[in-house]
Amino acid sequence: MDIAGKVVLITGASHGIGAACAAAFRKRGALLSLAARSEALLKEAGGPDALVTAGDLTDAEVRQRVVERTLERFGRVDILINNAGVGLYAPASSAPLPEVRQIFELNLFAALDLAQLVIPGIKERGSGAIVMVTSIAGMMSLPWLSLYSASKAAMDSMADAMRIELRPHGIHVIKVAPGYVRTGFHDRALGGKPPAGLARYNKFAISAADCAEAIVRAVERNARNVLAPKSGWCAVMAARFFPWLTDRVLARVNRGL
16 A cells, blocks of 8 residues: 555554654655644654644544544545553453453554444545554463453454455455564553563564554555564464463563563
8 A cells, every 4th residue: 555645543643653653654645643642742743744632542532533533634544553552560360450441441442443433434435454553462461461462362353353344345454463662661551560570571672663664564565464573473473382381481571580
């Protein structure tokens, strides 16, 4: 897909991967509609020509307003980047249910609702893309992010089904699963802290800009399923074919070893 001139709606665009996506799509000539909580950070990420809508995306009225304002300004949505998400460092056996519901409200239900809001218009035009920014944590459960993993696994499954459903209408549903990305994810989590053992894997982390480039390239080539970085496939395949070994490694990391 040629991105120049396309209207791209990006959620969670005030920081991290979302802000980097705004820069990457703008560089390729896209028209931007950005959504997140902070209006000031959205304006900084999007530049003077971007449409920004500040608000809590777990609120259905805010999601409706984001889409309506985009249609009022640009007349359409060509590409939806469902990037907004939040985590919680807590074991599933004792995680507070209010925080768990908040995770699913943002990571899954907000993404689904936004997709449902833009799909009718894309269907009419017969061309467009929906990008679900999932996570490697949705492909292999991480004990220190167990409920986040569950929400991303649900998003992953939903995207696979939507891809089959929407392909006849010219809508490409793309999954991009970031691995370890250098963002402020830890600081914005709803609670808890990552295990100390995770620090040794910092050397494998990629930048938000690198992740955003992977997302843009996935849209350009109508990809199906992308991991960023590609080396993440090694961990996913290990979890699939050597689950006992993966469990042992993850348990050591979770204990801070």
